[in-house]
Amino acid sequence: MRTGIDIGCPGATRSDAPGGSGFGTRVEIALQGVRVDAPVQRRSGAGPSDDNHVLVDGANAALPINPQSPYLVRDGRLMRGSVDTGLSVQVVPRPRFYDLVTADGVPYEKIARLHGADVLATTVVQTCIRYAEQDRCRFCAIEESLRSGSTIAAKTPAQLAEVAEAAVRLDGVRQMVMTTGTTAGPDRGARYLARCVRAVAEAVPGLPIQVQCEPPADLSVLTTLREAGATAIGIHVESLDEEVRRRWMPGKATVPMEQYEAAWDEAVRVFGRNRVSTYL
Numbered sequence: 001m002r003t004g005i006d007i008g009c010p011g012a013t014r015s016d017a018p019g020g021s022g023f024g025t026r027v028e029i030a031l032q033g034v035r036v037d038a039p040v041q042r043r044s045g046a047g048p049s050d051d052n053h054v055l056v057d058g059a060n061a062a063l064p065i066n067p068q069s070p071y072l073v074r075d076g077r078l079m080r081g082s083v084d085t086g087l088s089v090q091v092v093p094r095p096r097f098y099d100l101v102t103a104d105g106v107p108y109e110k111i112a113r114l115h116g117a118d119v120l121a122t123t124v125v126q127t128c129i130r131y132a133e134q135d136r137c138r139f140c141a142i143e144e145s146l147r148s149g150s151t152i153a154a155k156t157p158a159q160l161a162e163v164a165e166a167a168v169r170l171d172g173v174r175q176m177v178m179t180t181g182t183t184a185g186p187d188r189g190a191r192y193l194a195r196c197v198r199a200v201a202e203a204v205p206g207l208p209i210q211v212q213c214e215p216p217a218d219l220s221v222l223t224t225l226r227e228a229g230a231t232a233i234g235i236h237v238e239s240l241d242e243e244v245r246r247r248w249m250p251g252k253a254t255v256p257m258e259q260y261e262a263a264w265d266e267a268v269r270v271f272g273r274n275r276v277s278t279y280l
């Protein structure tokens with residue numbers, strides 16, 4: 001699966017005018033990125049990556065790193081060329097927990113990353129059975145960060161608990177996202193996610209944790225995740241168009257839509273309304 005952050009649109013107006021401060025500008029920077037030197041970046045990883053982490057008018061945003069973007073930041077303002085778009089942009093400072101190392105010698109930065117200003121994100125298993133060339137999702141770079149040495153293949157529950165506690169205490173993290181590469185078992189990685197959630201929930205009681213996974217074959221694991229302490233879940237279909245699914249996610253497209261619909265239904269029953277999401 002993949003992680004990500006929406007660009008929030010509090011008070012956004014639906015203006016598509018070039019240089020406008022409304023919805024259109026926010027969509028454009030989500031697509032084209034912004035030229036800005038942000039200390040918190042993600043150069044590869046599960047799902048779309050190569051992004052700068054900033055606050056756009058105070059809302060968390062992960063924007064593509066694109067040196068060709070017509071948008072840039074000057075004195076905290078989002079500019080299109082020399083025109084002020086009306087939006088403010090603040091870069092997210094490097095968090096203090098990045099400078100720590102786990103009890104077993106792994107830099108915290110390789111265990112979990114800051115997304116936006118206050119979201120801790122991790123990919124608990126950094127490999128995916130769908131990453132073979134013929135199967136992998138065309139937008140995903142999950143194993144590239146492993147190859148580059150910027151993360152480790154599997155994070156233990158104890159490591160995640162240690163990093164989450166520090167990120168909350170030192171950097172004001174307010175929520176956590178845990179995703180996973182798809183594993184070979186019928187749970188597709190959900191059971192290991194549940195072990196990780198349980199460890200973090202015990203270390204940092206009350207921290208909201210969203211999990212992300214493919215539809216598990218046995219839907220009872222959704223209850224296991226909830227009971228472990230997960231407060232929300234993303235089951236990401238990416239597209240509802242079968243042709244697009246086969247072309248862009250050949251591996252994931254082998255999971256029939258009916259399985260997604262059944263998983264969403266059960267997830268809403270278990271997690272509650274507005275706690276179940278998907279990416280399109």
Ligand code: SF4
Pocket residue numbers: 001002046047128129130131136137140141142180181182252
């Ligand atoms: S299924 Fe695998 S290849 Fe596709 S987005 Fe998820 S981690 Fe990446």
